[in-house]
Amino acid sequence: MRILVLIAALTLTLAAHPSVARGADRGLAGEFMCQCGCGLTLASCTHLSCGPRDAALAELASLERAGRSRAEIRAAFVARYGERVLAAPLRRGFNLLAYWGPYWAIGSGALVIVALALAWTRRGEGAGHAAAPALSREQREWLERQLRALED
Amino acid sequence: MDEVGTLAVGMAFVVSLYGLAAPLMGQRGRRPELLRSAVNAVYANALLLVVAAASLLRALLRRDFGNAYVASYTSRDLGFWYTVSAFWAGQAGSLLFWALMLAGFAALVVWRRGQHRALMPYVVATLMGTSAFFTGLLTFVSSPFARLPFAPPDGAGLNPLLQNPGMFFHPPTQYLGYVGFTVPFAFAIGALATGRLDDEWIRATRRWTLLSWFFLSWGIIFGMMWAYVELGWGGYWAWDPVENASLMPWLTATAFLHSVMIQEKRDMLKVWNLVLIILTFVLSIFGTFLTRSGVLSSVHSFALSSLGPLFFVFILLVLGASIILLVARLPLLHSRAELDSLLSRESSFLFNNLILVGAAFSVFLGTVFPILSEAVRGVKISVGPPFFNQVNVPIGLAVLFLMGVCPLLAWRKASPRSLRRNFLVPGMLGLLAALLLRVLGMTHPLALVAFALCVFVTAAILQDFHRGAMVRRSHGEPYLLAAVRLVARNHRRYGGYVVHLGMILLFAGIAGGAFSTEREVVLRRGETATVHQYLLRYEGASTYPTRSALVTAATLTVFNSGKPVAVLTPQRNIHKTHEDQPMTEVAIRSTWREDLYVILAGLGEDGTANFRVIINPLMMWMWAGAAVLTVGTLIAFWPERGEALRNRARYLVEAA
Numbered sequence: 001m002r003i004l005v006l007i008a009a010l011t012l013t014l015a016a017h018p019s020v021a022r023g024a025d026r027g028l029a030g031e032f033m034c035q036c037g038c039g040l041t042l043a044s045c046t047h048l049s050c051g052p053r054d055a056a057l058a059e060l061a062s063l064e065r066a067g068r069s070r071a072e073i074r075a076a077f078v079a080r081y082g083e084r085v086l087a088a089p090l091r092r093g094f095n096l097l098a099y100w101g102p103y104w105a106i107g108s109g110a111l112v113i114v115a116l117a118l119a120w121t122r123r124g125e126g127a128g129h130a131a132a133p134a135l136s137r138e139q140r141e142w143l144e145r146q147l148r149a150l151e152d
Numbered sequence: 153m154d155e156v157g158t159l160a161v162g163m164a165f166v167v168s169l170y171g172l173a174a175p176l177m178g179q180r181g182r183r184p185e186l187l188r189s190a191v192n193a194v195y196a197n198a199l200l201l202v203v204a205a206a207s208l209l210r211a212l213l214r215r216d217f218g219n220a221y222v223a224s225y226t227s228r229d230l231g232f233w234y235t236v237s238a239f240w241a242g243q244a245g246s247l248l249f250w251a252l253m254l255a256g257f258a259a260l261v262v263w264r265r266g267q268h269r270a271l272m273p274y275v276v277a278t279l280m281g282t283s284a285f286f287t288g289l290l291t292f293v294s295s296p297f298a299r300l301p302f303a304p305p306d307g308a309g310l311n312p313l314l315q316n317p318g319m320f321f322h323p324p325t326q327y328l329g330y331v332g333f334t335v336p337f338a339f340a341i342g343a344l345a346t347g348r349l350d351d352e353w354i355r356a357t358r359r360w361t362l363l364s365w366f367f368l369s370w371g372i373i374f375g376m377m378w379a380y381v382e383l384g385w386g387g388y389w390a391w392d393p394v395e396n397a398s399l400m401p402w403l404t405a406t407a408f409l410h411s412v413m414i415q416e417k418r419d420m421l422k423v424w425n426l427v428l429i430i431l432t433f434v435l436s437i438f439g440t441f442l443t444r445s446g447v448l449s450s451v452h453s454f455a456l457s458s459l460g461p462l463f464f465v466f467i468l469l470v471l472g473a474s475i476i477l478l479v480a481r482l483p484l485l486h487s488r489a490e491l492d493s494l495l496s497r498e499s500s501f502l503f504n505n506l507i508l509v510g511a512a513f514s515v516f517l518g519t520v521f522p523i524l525s526e527a528v529r530g531v532k533i534s535v536g537p538p539f540f541n542q543v544n545v546p547i548g549l550a551v552l553f554l555m556g557v558c559p560l561l562a563w564r565k566a567s568p569r570s571l572r573r574n575f576l577v578p579g580m581l582g583l584l585a586a587l588l589l590r591v592l593g594m595t596h597p598l599a600l601v602a603f604a605l606c607v608f609v610t611a612a613i614l615q616d617f618h619r620g621a622m623v624r625r626s627h628g629e630p631y632l633l634a635a636v637r638l639v640a641r642n643h644r645r646y647g648g649y650v651v652h653l654g655m656i657l658l659f660a661g662i663a664g665g666a667f668s669t670e671r672e673v674v675l676r677r678g679e680t681a682t683v684h685q686y687l688l689r690y691e692g693a694s695t696y697p698t699r700s701a702l703v704t705a706a707t708l709t710v711f712n713s714g715k716p717v718a719v720l721t722p723q724r725n726i727h728k729t730h731e732d733q734p735m736t737e738v739a740i741r742s743t744w745r746e747d748l749y750v751i752l753a754g755l756g757e758d759g760t761a762n763f764r765v766i767i768n769p770l771m772m773w774m775w776a777g778a779a780v781l782t783v784g785t786l787i788a789f790w791p792e793r794g795e796a797l798r799n800r801a802r803y804l805v806e807a808a
Contacts, residue, residue, distance in 0.1 A: 030537070030538065031538055033534040033536055039390070039392055039393075040385060040390055040536075041536055041537065041538075043385075044385035044386075044387070044390065044537075045385070046383055046384050046385050046736055082531075082532065083531055083532070083533045083534075084522075084531075084532040084533050084534045085534070086533070086534060087534060087535075087536030087537060087538045087539065088535070088536065088538040088539035088542065089521070089525070089533045089534075089535060089539060093529075094525065094528055094529055095521075095525070095533070097517075097521075097524075098517055098518060098521045098535065098539070098543070099539075099542070099543060101513075101514075101517050102510055102511075102513055102514030102517060102543060102547065105510055105513055106506060106507065106510035106547070109506045109509075109510065110503070110506060113499075113502045113503060113506055114494070117491050117494045117499050117502065118494060120420075120490050120491040121490075121491045121492065121493060121494060123490050123491075
C-alpha cells in the first residue's frame with residue numbers, strides 16, 4: 001500500500017505541474033486531436049499524465065504567446081503532426097465529401113421525394129375523379145357514431 | 153463447470169444450425185413436423201444458453217481464476233455487482249450475453265407463433281441463423297470458458313472505467329436494443345420469403361420494434377451518463393466511433409417507426425420499410441463490428457480482437473441475402489402510391505424519414521471517413537467532435553423542426569385555412585421565444601434557433617392535445633378527464649407525442665451545451681475562486697485506501713450568494729489492479745439550471761490543488777427528457793383494443 005501511496009502522490013504531483021495545460025486556449029485545444037490514441041481532443045484527453053497531450057499543449061501555448069494566428073497555429077500543427085492532428089478535416093479536396101456528402105444526399109433525396117410526391121399526387125387526383133362520391137352527411141354521422149362506439 | 157458451459161455453447165451452436173435448416177426443409181418438403189421440431193430447437197437453444205450463462209456467472213462469482221475470462225475481468229477485491237457486470241465486460245462474455253438474449257427473444261416469438269404461422273418457418277430460420285453465428289463465434293473463436301494452464305492467485309480486475317453503475321445498465325440495455333431488432337428483421341425476411349408483403353409483418357413486430365428502440369434509446373442515454381460521470385472530460389458525447397455506431401441504428405429505427413404508419417394507413421412505402429429494417433439490423437451488427445474490430449480507435453475499445461473480419465463477412469451475407477430477396481420480390485411490392493397533396497402529414501413523414509436517414513448517413517460517413525481518406529488519399533486524418541457538430545447540428549435542427557410540423561399537418565391534405573389555424577400559435581410562440589432570448593442577450597445563432605424550435609414544437613404538441621381534449625369536453629367530459637381519455641383512446645399517437653416532448657427536453661439540454669464554460673483554478677488550502685455565481689473554497693485533500701483503490705479526494709465547499717450550498721469531493725483513484733491508469737471521479741452539483749462539474753486535475757508539491765471547473769447548463773433537462781421519453785414509450789407500447797381497426801376506420805372516415 002505504501003508503494004501505491006507513493007505512486008499516487010507522484011502521479012498527482014506530476015500531473016499538477018505541467019502548467020502548459022493551463023496556458024493554452026481550451027477552445028483552440030479542442031480543435032486538435034490528442035496523439036496518445038485516446039480518440040479525444042487535446043482539451044478532452046482525460047489521461048492523468050499524457051506525454052503527447054502535454055507536449056502538444058505546451059507547443060500550442062508557446063505559439064499563442066508568440067502571437068501566431070489560429071490559422072498559423074493550425075498550419076504549424078499540421079506540419080508537425082500531419083493532418084490527423086486536426087479534429088475536423090481541412091475543408092478542401094476529398095474532405096469536402098465528408099462535409100457536403102450528407103447535404104448532397106439529403107438534397108437529392110428531397111428532390112426525389114418532391115418529384116415522387118407530385119407524381120403520386122397526380123395519380124391520387126386521377127383516382128379521386130374515378131372514385132365513388134364522398135359520403136353523405138347521414139352516412140358520415142353514422143360512421144362517426146359507430147367509431148365512437150368502437151372507441152368507448 | 154467450464155466443461156458444462158463449453159458443452160452447452162457447442163450444443164447451442166448445433167441446435168441453432170438445426171433450427172436454421174429444419175424450418176426451411178419443412179417448408180420446402182411440406183413437413184410440418186420439421187417446423188414443430190425447429191420450434192423445439194428454439195426452446196432448447198434458449199435452455200442451453202441459460203445453462204452456459206449460469207456456468208459463466210458461477211465462475212465469476214466463485215472467482216474461478218483458472219477460467220481465462222474470469223481471470224481477465226475480475227479480481228478478489230471486486231464488489232458483487234461489478235463482478236456480475238464482468239459478464240459483459242469482455243468480448244466472449246458480451247457475445248454470450250448477446251446470444252442469450254437472442255435466444256430468449258426467439259423463444260418468446262415462437263411461444264406466440266399462433267398468429268403468424270405462415271411467416272414462422274422463415275422467422276425461426278432467420279433468428280436461429282443469427283444465433284448460429286453468435287454461438288459459432290463462442291464455440292470456435294472466443295469462448296468464455298477457456299482454461300488457463302494454471303490458476304493465478306488473483307485476477308487482472310475490471311477496467312476502472314467500467315467500475316461505474318452505468319456499466320451495469322449501459323451494455324445490457326444497448327444489447328437488448330441491438331438484439332431486439334433481429335425480431336422485426338426476421339419477420340421482414342419472413343414476409344419477403346413468403347410474399348406476404350402487406351402490413352402483417354409490421355403489425356406483428358410493432359411492439360418488438362418499439363421495445364428495441366426504447367432499449368437502444370436507454371442504452372445510448374446510459375452511455376451518455378456513464379461518459380459524463382466516468383470519463384471525466386466534462387461532456388457526455390464525444391462522437392466516438394462506438395457511440396456513433398449506436399446512434400446509426402437508432403436513427404434508422406426511428407425513421408422506421410414513423411414510416412410504418414404510412415404503410416399501415418396508405419399501403420405505401422413497402423420497399424422503403426423493408427430497406428429501413430434491414431438497414432437497422434445491419435447497423436446493429438455493424439456497431440458490434442466497430443466495437444470489436446478495432447478498425448477505428450475508440451474510447452470504448454476495451455477488448456479488441458480478430459472478430460472484425462467475421463462480423464464483416466456476416467454483415468455482407470445478411471446484406472447480400474436481404475438484397476437478393478428484396479429484388480426478387482419487387483414485383484409484389486408495388487403499392488397504390490397515391491397522395492392527395494404535397495402539403496400533408498404523409499409528405500411530412502417522408503421528409504422526416506429523409507432527414508433521419510440522412511443523419512444516419514452523415515454519422516456513418518464521418519465515422520468511416522478516416523478509413524476512406526487513407527484508402528483514397530493515403531493520408532491519415534481524424535474526424536472528431538468539431539466536424540460532427542458542424543455537419544450534424546443543422547440536420548438535428550431539421551429533425552426538430554419536422555417534429556413540430558408533422559402534427560400540424562392534416563392527413564391527406566392540409567388546406568391553407570387549416571395551415572393558418574394550426575401554425576399560427578406555435579409559430580408565433582417560437583418566434584416570440586427567439587426574440588425574447590435575443591433581447592436577453594443570447595447571441596449563439598444555432599442555440600437560439602434550437603430553443604425557438606423547442607418552443608415551437610412543444611406548442612404544436614400541446615395545441616394538438618388541447619384541441620383533442622376540447623373536442624371530448626364538448627361531449628360533456630371535464631377537461632382533465634377528457635385529456636386522460638384522449639391518451640387512453642389512442643396510445644400510439646399520444647404516446648408518440650409524449651416521446652417527442654422528451655426529445656425536446658433532450659434537444660434543449662444539448663442546446664444548453666453551447667453555453668458550457670470552463671475554468672481552471674489552482675488553490676491552496678483555504679483559498680477561494682469564483683466561477684460564475686459560485687464561490688469555491690478549497691478545504692484540503694486526503695488520501696485513503698478503499699477495498700479496491702487508493703483514493704485521493706479534494707474537498708471544496710461551494711457557496712452561492714454567500715450561502716454554502718454543497719460540499720464537493722472530486723477524486724483521483726488508483727485501482728490496485730490498474731495502477732497505471734489513474735481514474736477521475738468527478739464531483740457534480742446538479743440543479744435544473746446547470747451542473748457545477750469539478751475535476752481534480754492534480755495536486756502540487758507546494759500544497760496547491762488544480763481543478764477544472766465546468767458549468768454545464770441544462771444538463772438535468774436531458775435526463776428528465778429521458779424519463780419523459782420512457783413514459784411516452786410505455787403509453788405507445790400499451791395495447792389497445794381494436795387499435796388497428798379503429799385507426800383504419802378513423803382514417804377512412806376522415807377521408808370521406
